Amino acid sequence: MIGVMPTPRALEIARERDLDLVEVQPNAVPPVCKLMDYGRYKYEQAKKESEARKHQKTITLKEIRLRPRTDEHDVGVKTRKIQEFLADGDKVRVSVQFRGPDLRHPEIGRRLLDSIAETLKGTAVIERPPVMEGRVMSMIISRAPGWEPPKKQAPAPTGKRQVATAAAVAGSQAPTSPSAPAAGSQEVGDATDTQQK
Template sequence: MTKEEVRPINRDFRGSDRPRETRVNERIRAREVRLIDENGEMVGVMPPARALDIAREKNLDLVEVAANSNPPVCKLMDYGRFKYEQAKKENEAKKNQKTVTLKEIRMRPRTDEHDIQVKTRKIQEFLADGDKVRVSVQFRGAEMRHPELGRKLLDQIAESLKGTATIERAPSMEGRMMSMIVSRAPGWEPPKKQAAPPSKKQLKAVDNEQSEKPVEAVQQES
């Protein structure tokens, strides 16, 4: 007895997860459609050929907007203009999107107070830019016997960031690192940066400019 070769059934699933293409004008094949005019008013149920005639009379397109309805819903519109405005909105939305980056600040269990304050300010700078921050305490050697020191340090930083940050992931131990993740607190607005005072070099340049003016110009200004 010979074994029959079993071949897998070749089914083409390409495009099964793609959005269905919008049918326009002659591509609408339903027996009947429910027509909505360009002002959003219901016109009624009719064959697509009749709806297409109405669209042509108004120099508009017949666009299927609800293919799964029974009968499908079609609307009169300028499809080219609709696609242009839709693409424009999508481009504007992409411009306004900001990529959130996960930054990391590392410390040791016995980091001194001054360094803690410096690193806390750095965390606030990251949060002001819209980024998330992983705050980590790294243990070495005998420090592994005292994880409570790392927890105490992270709790201290969390307390300093109250009102500024939200704890997205509570402190947890992973190998030789204890970490927590914080993000910008809702409603928190970072203080506006004040303009730096002019440097000595800039002030000297202004003085030189004033001294080089013609005598007549200086007299007129006075």
Template sequence: MSTTRPLRVNERIRVPEVRLIDETGHHLGIVRTAEALRLARERGLDLVEVQPNASPPVCRIMDYGKYRYEESRRERESRKRQKTIEVKEIRLRPRIDTHDLETKVRQIQQFLTDGAKVKVTVLFRGREIVYQDLGERVLQRVIDLLGPRAVVEQPPHAEGRTLVMFLAPGHVEVTRTVSSEEREAEGQ
């Protein structure tokens, strides 16, 4: 349900006068609350306070059950449309071997094709911190191996004893393969 404060309905409206809007959206003016409630009951609908902070409060004649249902449906739809972006992390060492790096790059590539962002971290232990240029070269090699499949969202920067870089999925041109039937059709 909605995270907003629940609306006051029918007898829960305790003000003496309200600004009334009917079910078609026409403004009926300022009327006494009892009169507005009577009009709503005659039409088989509810009197709902839609703007409690106005002076006098604005009330609308509507089917409150239907309104709540539509609100919850709209909220569910908006939650479905929200896409959470996942951030995966790959940890490397400054003296990583070539094949190990290629394996990690394949894993990064898989994360990127799945649509996730990737945090690439180079961890320095002990005196390795002196060789930060090795870590920067490792990250540059990762960028070179990935090519256009990745976009550097945040360039390498130091955070304590680590070098960190963020990658996002890149835009790769998809080359369309032409089938043998299409080639024959073009030749005719």
């Protein structure tokens, strides 16, 4: 800290030290200035901002579309897809699209969305409850706090080498019975049959 001084003197000191005079608090009386390498300061600020952006996770809104007459199995498939989206950290809009006569029965869509919410009870939190917007009823769900997606297990390796080794071991340990003919020999019955023909 240098203290209070006139601006020309502060600029002279900055030139002597090969630094810049940067005004930090312009509204203070007298204004507060700092001696620094302004180019380096800007570079470090940009580097910090890019590092912060790198570690920032952008949350996207995915959408799953259903119809009031969607089959139960298909709803199960869509529910698993919702869990995948939630595991990736995304929010999901689940929407039921109504057409023609289906519009007279919005309670069917409501029951469908409620059943999906019930299935995802420990996994998801409803951010926006089901709302009818024109011909579409939708709700928005996000990952429940504290929920961790199950870890994916690597499948057991089943390479050709293991199969070939298992076959070789099985072939070398084949039981030999006294009634079975030795390799290369023929039974007498077979020999006479071929001679008579």
